[in-house]
Amino acid sequence: MTRQRSGEKQTNYPPEFLDGLRLYWRGCYWHSHEAWESLWRKVGEPERSFLKALIQLDAALIHAERGEWRGVRNLLLRVSRYLQACPGKVLGVALPELQRQVAALQREVDAILQGSKKRFNWALKPRIVPDGVVPPRRQRLHRAKADVPERQRRERPDV
Structure with missing residues (x-):
């Protein structure tokens, strides 16, 4: 039995959605945000609200990497x-499952903001796996070092 490559589609999801998903799995939250935003501009509801949620989730994870907990909470x-x-x-x-995972992430951030917890548990990163798509065996939790906007990459060639 052959295993499909991660992100290989079994259904007809938009390519931008799958691209964003693969980037999210690799910890490339900035680039995932960009991929999903390009699709968000083209779709109607309910996909539009769902993609807004994913885009904001990417932003929250970027803020978490920086330790900006109030921003993450908002x-x-x-x-x-x-x-x-x-x-x-x-x-x-x-x-419903994604909402439960986001709620667990919110509780984690609340605990940090209240001082009852010092370290963020990256294992709580929501797992986004659409029907018919094979996720990677392991997902990157922390943000990838190369995940910076193109303008920053030009300014900092070491990235």
Whole structure:
């Protein structure tokens, strides 16, 4: 039995969605955000609200890497609102499970903000796996070092 490559599609998801998903799995949150934003501009509801949630989730993870916990908390609240505006499944992703994972992330950030926890548990990063898509065996949790906007890459060639 041959195993499919991660991100290989079994269904007809938009290429930008799959590109963003692969980047998210690799910890490239900036680039994932960009891929999903390009699709977000073209679609209607409920995909639009779902993609806004994913874009904000990417931003929250970037802020988490920087230790900007208030920003993370605010972004996760937006993620929750966008997901609540969607039906139970969008682009093959079961939203009740994603909402539970986002809530666990919110509790983690609240504990850090309240001082009862010092370190962020990156294992709580939400797992986004649409129906028919094979995820990688391991996902990168922390943000990848090369995940910077193109303008910053030009300014800092060492990245």
